[in-house]
Amino acid sequence: MDREAAFEEHFGTRPEGAWAAPGRVNLIGEHTDYNGGLALPIALPQRTYAMAARRADDRLRVMSMQTREVVEIDAAEIAPGRPAGWASYVAGVLWAVRAAGHRVGGLDLLIDGRVPLGAGLSSSAAIECATGAALSGLYGLGLLDTEAGRRQLATICRRAENEIALAPTGGMDQSASLLAQSEHALLLDCRDGSTRQVPFEIERDGLVLLVIDTRAHHALVDGQYGARRASCERAAAALGLPSLREVDPARLDAVLADLVGLLAGDGPEPPEVVVRRVRHVVTEIERVQECAAAMTARDWEGVGRLFAASHASLRDDFEVSCLELDLACSVAQDQGALGARMTGGGFGGSAIALVPEAVAGPVQAAVTEAFAAAGLTAPSIFAAHAAPGAG
Numbered sequence: 038m039d040r041e042a043a044f045e046e047h048f049g050t051r052p053e054g055a056w057a058a059p060g061r062v063n064l065i066g067e068h069t070d071y072n073g074g075l076a077l078p079i080a081l082p083q084r085t086y087a088m089a090a091r092r093a094d095d096r097l098r099v100m101s102m103q104t105r106e107v108v109e110i111d112a113a114e115i116a117p118g119r120p121a122g123w124a125s126y127v128a129g130v131l132w133a134v135r136a137a138g139h140r141v142g143g144l145d146l147l148i149d150g151r152v153p154l155g156a157g158l159s160s161s162a163a164i165e166c167a168t169g170a171a172l173s174g175l176y177g178l179g180l181l182d183t184e185a186g187r188r189q190l191a192t193i194c195r196r197a198e199n200e201i202a203l204a205p206t207g208g209m210d211q212s213a214s215l216l217a218q219s220e221h222a223l224l225l226d227c228r229d230g231s232t233r234q235v236p237f238e239i240e241r242d243g244l245v246l247l248v249i250d251t252r253a254h255h256a257l258v259d260g261q262y263g264a265r266r267a268s269c270e271r272a273a274a275a276l277g278l279p280s281l282r283e284v285d286p287a288r289l290d291a292v293l294a295d296l297v298g299l300l301a302g303d304g305p306e307p308p309e310v311v312v313r314r315v316r317h318v319v320t321e322i323e324r325v326q327e328c329a330a331a332m333t334a335r336d337w338e339g340v341g342r343l344f345a346a347s348h349a350s351l352r353d354d355f356e357v358s359c360l361e362l363d364l365a366c367s368v369a370q371d372q373g374a375l376g377a378r379m380t381g382g383g384f385g386g387s388a389i390a391l392v393p394e395a396v397a398g399p400v401q402a403a404v405t406e407a408f409a410a411a412g413l414t415a416p417s418i419f420a421a422h423a424a425p426g427a428g
C-alpha cells in the first residue's frame with residue numbers, strides 16, 4: 038500500500054501535502070557541536086517522509102508506515118519524556134514550534150522513515166525535520182523558504198530532541214538535515230550558527246564515499262554520550278571558558294597541563310581522562326578547518342589522512358569507538374581507502390570510507406568478510422553522495 042492510501046485508510050481523510058527530510062553522515066568534526074565547534078556533514082539521499090493534514094483541534098495523531106503503530110496525544114499533554122519512544126521526536130517538534138511562538142493546531146501525520154534506524158545516520162533528526170517541514174507547510178510558517186527560517190527550524194527541532202525526547206545532543210544533525218545542499222558539505226560553526234557550503238563532488242575525481250553500517254548498537258539516550266558532554270563542560274568551566282571552542286590550539290599543551298591542576302580531586306573521572314577528551318575536541322576542530330580547505334583544493338589524499346587522524350582521536354582520546362567501527366576502518370584502509378573513520382556519536386553505528394572507485398568493490402567485500410570471520414553481524418554498506426536538505 039502506498040503512503041497516501043495508508044494515510045486515508047487510517048485517518049479517514051486526505052493528506053494536504055507531503056514533506057521529506059534527509060539523514061546525514063558527518064564527514065568530520067565529531068563531538069564538537071556541543072562544544073561550540075565546527076562540523077562538516079553532508080545530507081544523505083535516504084529521507085524520512087511526512088504526509089500530513091491539519092486538524093480542527095490541538096490533537097496529534099501519528100502513524101508509522103513501517104510498524105503501523107499509532108500514537109495520539111493532545112498538544113497540551115506533551116512534556117519531557119511524554120510520549121516515549123519514536124513518537125517523542127514528532128510530538129517534541131509540535132511542542133517546540135508552539136514554544137517558539139508559532140500558532141499551530143493539531144495534525145494527522147504519517148511518518149515513512151527511510152533512513153536506517155540506530156545506524157548513527159540521524160534517523161531521529163530526519164523525523165523531527167520532516168515533522169517541522171510539515172507543520173511549517175500546513176500552517177503557512179514559511180520556515181523552509183529562507184536560510185534564516187531553516188536555521189530557526191533547526192533550533193526548534195534540536196529543542197524537541199533535548200527537551201522532549203531527552204537526548205542531550207548538539208544540533209549538528211538537525212542543521213545538516215535542513216541546511217545541506219546537494220553536491221556540498223555543510224561547514225557548520227556551532228559557536229555562532231553560521232554555515233558555508235563546501236563543494237563535495239567526489240565522483241568527478243573517481244572517488245566513492247562508502248557508508249558502512251556496522252549494525253552494532255547505537256543509542257544516544259544511553260548515558261555515554263551525556264557523560265562525554267559533561268566532561269567537556271566540566272573542563273570548560275574549570276578553565277573559565279564558555280566552551281572548549283575558546284581553547285587556543287596553539288597553546289593546547291600548556292592549557293592541558295593547567296587543566297590537570299585545575300581539576301585535581303574533583304569530579305567523576307581522573308583529570309588525565311578529561312585532558313584526553315579536551316585534546317580530542319580541540320584537535321578535531323582544527324581538523325575540520327583543514328579538511329574544508331583540502332576539499333576545496335580537491336586534495337583527497339589530505340582529506341583521507343584527516344579522516345584517519347579523526348578516527349584515531351575518537352578511538353584513543355574520546356573513547357567513543359568500538360570493535361566493529363575499528364575493524365571496518367582498518368580493513369577499509371588496508372584495502373586502499375584514502376581514509377576511514379567512524380561517523381556520528383559512536384558506540385556503534387556507521388563508519389565512512391573515502392575510496393577510489395576501483396577499490397569500492399574490494400573494500401566492501403573485505404569488510405564483509407572480516408565481519409564474518411570475527412563472528413559479527415553482517416554490515417550493510419552503501420555508496421553515499423551529498424543530497425539536498427529538507428523540502
Ligand code: GAF
Pocket residue numbers: 063066067068069070071206207208209210257381382383
Ligand atoms: C550525534 C549528536 F546528535 C550530534 O549532535 C553530534 O554531537 C554527534 O553525535 C557527534 O558529533 O549525532
